[in-house]
Amino acid sequence: MIRNIVIAALLALGMGGIAVAADAPTDPQIAHIAYTAGQIDIAAAEQAIKKSKNADIVAFAKQMEEDHKAVNDQALALVKKLGVTPEDNPTSQALSKAAADKLAVLDKLDGPAFDKAYIDNEVAYHQTVNGALSGTLIPAAQNAELKALLQQGLALFTEHQKHAEMVAVKFK
Amino acid sequence: MKTVILALAMVAVATFSAAATEYTIVIDKMKFGPPPATLHPGDTIVWQNNDILRHSATARDKSFDFDIPAKASATMTVGMAGTVSFYCKFHPGMTGTLVVSP
Numbered sequence: 001m002i003r004n005i006v007i008a009a010l011l012a013l014g015m016g017g018i019a020v021a022a023d024a025p026t027d028p029q030i031a032h033i034a035y036t037a038g039q040i041d042i043a044a045a046e047q048a049i050k051k052s053k054n055a056d057i058v059a060f061a062k063q064m065e066e067d068h069k070a071v072n073d074q075a076l077a078l079v080k081k082l083g084v085t086p087e088d089n090p091t092s093q094a095l096s097k098a099a100a101d102k103l104a105v106l107d108k109l110d111g112p113a114f115d116k117a118y119i120d121n122e123v124a125y126h127q128t129v130n131g132a133l134s135g136t137l138i139p140a141a142q143n144a145e146l147k148a149l150l151q152q153g154l155a156l157f158t159e160h161q162k163h164a165e166m167v168a169v170k171f172k
Numbered sequence: 173m174k175t176v177i178l179a180l181a182m183v184a185v186a187t188f189s190a191a192a193t194e195y196t197i198v199i200d201k202m203k204f205g206p207p208p209a210t211l212h213p214g215d216t217i218v219w220q221n222n223d224i225l226r227h228s229a230t231a232r233d234k235s236f237d238f239d240i241p242a243k244a245s246a247t248m249t250v251g252m253a254g255t256v257s258f259y260c261k262f263h264p265g266m267t268g269t270l271v272v273s274p
Contacts (some may be wrong), residue, residue, distance in 0.1 A: 040246035060247060062264075063262055066225075066226070066262075067225050069226050070224055070242070071224065071225075074224050136232045151201070152223070154223065155201035155202040155203070156202055156225070158202070158204040159265040159266060160263075160266075162264075163263060163264055163265050166264060166265075
């Protein structure tokens with residue numbers, strides 16, 4: 001199952017062909033994956049806020065930064081409360097690697113080319129994470145509070161995907 | 173005399189029907205809950221945000237715009253009769269409609 005997330009994530013980030021085999025993720029791994037996914041979007045938002053001069057892109061990026069920080073703060077509070085230590089795993093590593101590569105690609109772009117590449121990636125990235133949340137992470141989560149937070153995350157990411165699609169239309 | 177009583181009764185009915193009612197619209201998991209089926213000018217709506225994120229209740233016609241912090245609420249008095257579409261300005265995928273009868 002975890003392999004599917006990795007493949008989907010890599011495909012979404014334009015890096016097909018790498019696969020990591022593993023069983024269903026454990027709660028400490030799920031917490032790590034969810035947190036990492038949020039941090040990746042925060043890093044992408046910070047880059048966009050710095051580079052873009054387009055008001056729609058900057059406003060969208062600021063919203064991503066604010067929302068994902070809020071969710072990740074909740075995630076940290078929850079793992080602390082539960083006494084769970086998030087555990088690094090191949091999915092988190094693959095996500096981070098693909099995201100770092102994507103940041104490097106985007107860094108070379110400027111102006112409208114950057115704006116379009118950023119917002120298109122936001123649509124694809126949220127779509128991938130939504131698929132992973134609903135298909136793998138939420139069903140695999142054992143702790144009820146973790147599952148509930150992931151469900152909140154899914155609702156948030158789904159709205160973000162919709163929001164990204166609305167912004168992306170302006171860059172066709 | 174009968175006319176006076178009738179007139180008084182009509183005033184009483186009019187007063188009763190004009191009494192303001194308070195409704196709550198709950199915002200949860202990035203969605204606005206269902207709006208009240210019947211709304212009249214002067215009624216009160218409490219926008220209750222159960223999410224861990226900041227939301228807004230913003231009218232498309234700009235007749236109202238409330239910022240609602242996480243786990244907080246905002247109270248508004250319903251204005252004129254009509255149909256008003258609203259959304260969250262931070263999360264434009266969140267939408268709803270209020271129908272206000274005279």
